Amino acid sequence: MTTAPQETTPAGAAGRPRVLAFVALCVLCVAVGIGYVLHTGGRSDRALDAKGSVAAGAPSAGAVMAGPHLLVRDMATGQAGYAGVLPLSDPGGTKAVTDLPCARLYMAAGNGICLSDHGDILDPYKVVFFGPDFKERAEKALPGVPSRARVSADGKYGSSTVFVTGDSYAAGAFSTRTSIWDMATGTDLANLEEFTVWDNGKQLQSPDFNFWGVTFDPTNSSHFYATLGTKGHTYLVSGDLTTRKVDILRDGVECPSLSPDGTRIAFKQRTSAGGADLPTWRLAVLDLATLHDHPLAETRNVDDQAEWLDNSTVAYAIDTGVGAPSIYATAADGSGTPHLLVPDADSPSVAR
Amino acid sequence: MYSSVRDRPAAPATEAVSPTEPVAPGLGRNVGLLGATSLLTDVSSESVNAVLPLYLTNALGYSALGFGIFDGIYQGMSVILRIFGGLAADRRGRHKEVAGFGYGLSAACKLGLLATTARVPTAGVLFLDRTGKGVRTAPRDALISLSSEPQKMGLAFGIHRALDTVGAFIGPILAFLLLWFTPKAYDSVFVVSFCFAVLGLGVLACFVRNPPRERLRPARAPAFTRESTRRLLGNRAFRRLTVAGALLGLVTISDAFIYLVYQRRTHMSATPFPLLFVGTSLAYLLLAVPLGRLADRIGRAPVFLAGNALLIVCYVVLRMSGPGVVPIAVILGSLGTYYAATDGILMALASEAIPPDLRSSGLAWLTTATTAAKALASGLFGLCWLWWGPNGAVSWFLAGMALAVPVAVLILFHPSTGREVPAR
Numbered sequence: 001m002t003t004a005p006q007e008t009t010p011a012g013a014a015g016r017p018r019v020l021a022f023v024a025l026c027v028l029c030v031a032v033g034i035g036y037v038l039h040t041g042g043r044s045d046r047a048l049d050a051k052g053s054v055a056a057g058a059p060s061a062g063a064v065m066a067g068p069h070l071l072v073r074d075m076a077t078g079q080a081g082y083a084g085v086l087p088l089s090d091p092g093g094t095k096a097v098t099d100l101p102c103a104r105l106y107m108a109a110g111n112g113i114c115l116s117d118h119g120d121i122l123d124p125y126k127v128v129f130f131g132p133d134f135k136e137r138a139e140k141a142l143p144g145v146p147s148r149a150r151v152s153a154d155g156k157y158g159s160s161t162v163f164v165t166g167d168s169y170a171a172g173a174f175s176t177r178t179s180i181w182d183m184a185t186g187t188d189l190a191n192l193e194e195f196t197v198w199d200n201g202k203q204l205q206s207p208d209f210n211f212w213g214v215t216f217d218p219t220n221s222s223h224f225y226a227t228l229g230t231k232g233h234t235y236l237v238s239g240d241l242t243t244r245k246v247d248i249l250r251d252g253v254e255c256p257s258l259s260p261d262g263t264r265i266a267f268k269q270r271t272s273a274g275g276a277d278l279p280t281w282r283l284a285v286l287d288l289a290t291l292h293d294h295p296l297a298e299t300r301n302v303d304d305q306a307e308w309l310d311n312s313t314v315a316y317a318i319d320t321g322v323g324a325p326s327i328y329a330t331a332a333d334g335s336g337t338p339h340l341l342v343p344d345a346d347s348p349s350v351a352r
Numbered sequence: 353m354y355s356s357v358r359d360r361p362a363a364p365a366t367e368a369v370s371p372t373e374p375v376a377p378g379l380g381r382n383v384g385l386l387g388a389t390s391l392l393t394d395v396s397s398e399s400v401n402a403v404l405p406l407y408l409t410n411a412l413g414y415s416a417l418g419f420g421i422f423d424g425i426y427q428g429m430s431v432i433l434r435i436f437g438g439l440a441a442d443r444r445g446r447h448k449e450v451a452g453f454g455y456g457l458s459a460a461c462k463l464g465l466l467a468t469t470a471r472v473p474t475a476g477v478l479f480l481d482r483t484g485k486g487v488r489t490a491p492r493d494a495l496i497s498l499s500s501e502p503q504k505m506g507l508a509f510g511i512h513r514a515l516d517t518v519g520a521f522i523g524p525i526l527a528f529l530l531l532w533f534t535p536k537a538y539d540s541v542f543v544v545s546f547c548f549a550v551l552g553l554g555v556l557a558c559f560v561r562n563p564p565r566e567r568l569r570p571a572r573a574p575a576f577t578r579e580s581t582r583r584l585l586g587n588r589a590f591r592r593l594t595v596a597g598a599l600l601g602l603v604t605i606s607d608a609f610i611y612l613v614y615q616r617r618t619h620m621s622a623t624p625f626p627l628l629f630v631g632t633s634l635a636y637l638l639l640a641v642p643l644g645r646l647a648d649r650i651g652r653a654p655v656f657l658a659g660n661a662l663l664i665v666c667y668v669v670l671r672m673s674g675p676g677v678v679p680i681a682v683i684l685g686s687l688g689t690y691y692a693a694t695d696g697i698l699m700a701l702a703s704e705a706i707p708p709d710l711r712s713s714g715l716a717w718l719t720t721a722t723t724a725a726k727a728l729a730s731g732l733f734g735l736c737w738l739w740w741g742p743n744g745a746v747s748w749f750l751a752g753m754a755l756a757v758p759v760a761v762l763i764l765f766h767p768s769t770g771r772e773v774p775a776r
Binding site for chain 2: 018019021022025026029030032033036037040041166168271278280300301319320321322323
């Protein structure tokens with residue numbers, strides 16, 4: 001778009017072509033503007049239709065799920081916001097998109113949990129339990145904006161974190177609700193705020209306890225880790241569903257994710273660069289034996305609960321607000337450089 | 353960010369047209385067309401400006417210090433560039449082409465924002481965008497002045513600035529609506545902003561006409577010659593104004609940081625964030641004329657100082673703010689009133705103090721000094737935020753402003769000032 005060639009003729013003589021050119025420009029700009037806004041609107045759950053459209057020639061979800069695969073939320077235009085699956089051997093390929101809309105989802109051992117904001121207008125948030133056929137088995141109301149979801153490796157327990165007030169961990173004040181679910185029936189087993197909190201054998205109590213980002217122990221699914229936020233600290237806690245207590249392990253760990261071998265935790269760590277109150281996060285991995293951590297090679301802001309592809313690689317979504325979010329992967333030992341795993345998707349979970 | 357800082361005619365080229373010379377027929381409509389260009393361009397630039405603080409800190413992960421440095425340079429650039437921007441156009445008589453280049457550069461930068469989400473390149477694109485603004489302002493103002501009858505020049509600029517302000521008002525509302533439609537989709541704001549920028553450029557390219565060559569004479573002397581600088585610095589009233597203005601600027605929290613602190617203290621989401629800009633503009637628009645009249649009646653220096661004192665109220669409420677209508681109404685109201693009471697009025701104060709032949713270079717000096725001080729203040733605020741958090745940073749600037757206002761009173765009302773600063 002450069003300036004039109006200069007003419008010194010009076011306005012009348014050259015007027016008509018210029019008016020036409022300008023009208024054409026107006027039409028073009030309006031079309032581009034509206035077109036792009038609708039295109040990004042496809043990324044919004046608000047703008048979704050009742051059903052996702054599946055691209056012609058896309059593989060069926062069932063065929064992909066016969067082998068090792070990734071379950072994601074597809075964020076590509078036209079089908080944004082629906083569960084989709086990809087073979088682990090070709091994560092950059094065409095997604096098999098289902099007709100299940102989710103804001104956040106996870107699946108393990110054929111048991112899926114989907115946090116949705118597609119309920120009715122007055123009560124939009126719900127948790128949907130689904131099987132490998134992506135058909136709903138049960139649903140329950142949620143008290144706020146979906147944030148994190150996990151299922152234990154044996155498919156027995158699920159967890160959900162939602163924002164009751166606020167809608168982001170970066171906001172100055174927020175309040176979360178984290179629940180544990182029976183995946184088979186959709187029964188609400190626990191609200192983590194009902195658990196007792198222990199620090200070195202002493203019980204703590206505070207009205208400001210917030211829990212978020214549960215990850216289940218692959219070797220013992222009633223054992224879990226999560227983040228406890230209180231008084232400006234973000235503690236890694238180790239909890240047990242049977243004793244209904246959690247123990248504080250250390251500070252500065254958010255959205256933990258256990259490795260498949262259960263020895264390490266990938267988490268998001270507040271960076272000091274922004275100061276205490278302009279939070280950005282960097283991915284790090286913590287060794288549970290020593291409670292020491294090291295940063296990963298990803299230097300961009302990561303606000304996600306990571307997912308382990310295998311014992312040496314973690315995957316996570318990056319959303320800058322320009323274009324759709326995408327899933328990247330990087331080495332768990334901090335070496336190498338991150339690479340794009342699944343374009344236009346977030347909320348990854350892996351079935352090996 | 354308000355009219356004088358945003359778009360004051362650096363030095364209306366009144367000298368270019370002799371008072372008796374009529375304006376060539378057909379040129380009069382340039383004023384309305386340039387107003388339309390500015391309206392569309394301001395919708396474009398202000399919609400992006402209203403999402404920048406959150407986009408850079410939240411989505412791209414700028415640190416407080418990084419944002420402070422960015423904000424300082426970003427605000428300072430267009431003013432400093434403007435001083436030099438007019439020269440090229442004046443020399444070659446190609447106002448429309450130079451302005452068009454500026455508008456085009458800014459439009460292209462909107463696409464640049466889509467092309468990169470890395471921190472440093474994004475800042476580079478935004479600085480280039482500002483360069484475009486710096487380049488286009490002076491030739492556009494020259495076009496306005498060359499296209500209007502000398503006796504109607506005030507009206508011409510008035511019409512232009514009014515249209516410009518309307519655009520600045522629509523921009524943040526548009527950004528809010530886009531984010532409401534698709535939360536966090538900053539790219540839709542950038543694309544729509546690009547479309548408005550192209551339309552603004554389209555109006556200029558298709559309809560605005562250059563004045564005939566013979567009408568063009570050197571419009572003005574460069575702002576900073578050795579002679580004018582020496583005489584200005586010898587003018588005690590001007591010196592005092594510059595020192596007071598720069599001192600106050602140095603303890604002023606930039607709008608972007610005020611909004612960011614408020615966003616941190618409450619749990620405001622990204623979507624309504626652009627509306628904060630609208631609130632301040634509204635207060636400014638409502639009060640600029642009444643406060644200007646008040647200043648004419650009771651004296652400009654008291655109104656200017658009272659405006660700065662109002663920032664103390666703003667910072668106190670910001671420091672204690674929580675969710676609710678009252679704190680945000682007070683913050684935005686006092687901020688907008690501060691602009692209404694200080695922005696044009698400082699320029700009026702300076703105009704009284706400076707002899708007519710030094711006026712344009714004097715105003716350029718003063719604007720540069722206060723803008724440089726505010727730019728430095730942004731970086732400082734980022735540093736304070738890093739060390740003491742947002743609350744601590746506000747406290748330090750609050751203390752600074754509480755100290756600077758009485759010092760500024762002493763400077764402007766010093767007995768030895770005599771009648772040089774017309775405090776009346």
